[in-house]
Amino acid sequence: xxxxxxxxxxxxxQGLRHTxxxxxxxxxxxxxxxxxxxxxxxxxxxxxxKEIGYATVSRTLKLxxxxxxxRIVDFGDGVHRYEHQYGHGHHDHLICTKCGMVAEIYSEExxxxxxxxxxxxxxxxxxHKLDIFGLCSKCKT
Amino acid sequence: xxxxxxxxxxxxxQGLRHTxxxxxxxxxxxxxxxxxxxxxxxxxxxxxxKEIGYATVSRTLKLxxxxxxxRIVDFGDGVHRYEHQYGHGHHDHLICTKCGMVAEIYSEExxxxxxxxxxxxxxxxxxHKLDIFGLCSKCKT
DNA sequence: GTCAGATTTGATAATGGATATCATTATCAA
DNA sequence: TTGATAATGATATCCATTATCAAATCTGAC
Ligand SMILES: [Mn+2]
Ligand SMILES: [Mn+2]
Ligand SMILES: [Zn+2]
Ligand SMILES: [Zn+2]
Numbered sequence: 001x002x003x004x005x006x007x008x009x010x011x012x013x014q015g016l017r018h019t020x021x022x023x024x025x026x027x028x029x030x031x032x033x034x035x036x037x038x039x040x041x042x043x044x045x046x047x048x049x050k051e052i053g054y055a056t057v058s059r060t061l062k063l064x065x066x067x068x069x070x071r072i073v074d075f076g077d078g079v080h081r082y083e084h085q086y087g088h089g090h091h092d093h094l095i096c097t098k099c100g101m102v103a104e105i106y107s108e109e110x111x112x113x114x115x116x117x118x119x120x121x122x123x124x125x126x127x128h129k130l131d132i133f134g135l136c137s138k139c140k141t
Numbered sequence: 142x143x144x145x146x147x148x149x150x151x152x153x154x155q156g157l158r159h160t161x162x163x164x165x166x167x168x169x170x171x172x173x174x175x176x177x178x179x180x181x182x183x184x185x186x187x188x189x190x191k192e193i194g195y196a197t198v199s200r201t202l203k204l205x206x207x208x209x210x211x212r213i214v215d216f217g218d219g220v221h222r223y224e225h226q227y228g229h230g231h232h233d234h235l236i237c238t239k240c241g242m243v244a245e246i247y248s249e250e251x252x253x254x255x256x257x258x259x260x261x262x263x264x265x266x267x268x269h270k271l272d273i274f275g276l277c278s279k280c281k282t
Numbered sequence: 283g284t285c286a287g288a289t290t291t292g293a294t295a296a297t298g299g300a301t302a303t304c305a306t307t308a309t310c311a312a
Numbered sequence: 313t314t315g316a317t318a319a320t321g322a323t324a325t326c327c328a329t330t331a332t333c334a335a336a337t338c339t340g341a342c
Contacts, residue, residue, distance in 0.1 A: 017309050017318060038299080053321040058300070076215045076270075078329085079299070094264050103262050110254045114273065117246050122278030123235050129217075130271045132255060137263030158289060158338050179328080194292040199329070219300085220328070 003030055003069045003086035010067035021052050025060045026069075035073050035081040035102055075131060092129070096136035103136070144171055144210045144227035151208035165190050166201045167210075176214050176222040176243055216272060233270070237277035244277070 042057040064070035073081040094103040118125045183198040205211035214222040235244040259266045
């Protein structure tokens, strides 16, 4: 199912409404291959749609996260960032602390070991988050 | 080197001063085997030392983190938590989203796979953070 | 021990991102 | 078309963290 369908199915299921603002914001979110904060997305939205307010952007991002179209990413700098999941499977992040570059990483082996650890402790896992901080190849010299 | 020595060596190296408040706060931090927020630690400190203010607790926690005696732990709920490193090696966290219970996990295998991944991407790692959220054995039924 | 200069403290104000409020506008089933 | 209700946008509020600043404390030099 594509991201748009997923979002509107969620909206309908929750008794919410299809609005021009949600449509426009969703379009911009899906076109953005970055980890954006509400403010950054608001700035992007403003370029095309001057009439859309910050609060609506913020609320729509929350809705996108609740619907599963977006994921909240928190690198611990006090800002919530969002990334859409369309065409992206689960992944973790490598973050360069100098230039801010973010690389997406995935390892089946890693996921399996995590699952084993969780089971060993009698937990049922719902989600996990691995952030690795360091210097990217350009910044490390 | 014990935690106290480590802290005071840091304090001296930075040209900072040895004060009663820092001493008292450090003692309470070292006696606390939890992941405490500034507010929670302030409450603990208040029980013994009514005269110590919140700002001092907050500042001292930052200092403890800078000195390496404590580590900042952020479970994404908008509050910084701190844990002292005395007698604890590196570890990651399993967090029960129902009761808030936190289990500490460690796997050499996991760490090695992470290192490999980081190298593959040309990064130099400085730190990492793995948080696994789910339900603990008591809450999962 | 005393002193001067610098740091620290505690109360409180400021900050900033997220969320709540509320009057107005838009959506949508009937 | 219309009434009920949700959504919007401007702004206020929240809340954890950080900054401010006068008073208190620390520390090395004497
Ligand atoms: Mn990502
Ligand atoms: Mn821990
Ligand atoms: Zn970099
Ligand atoms: Zn639990």
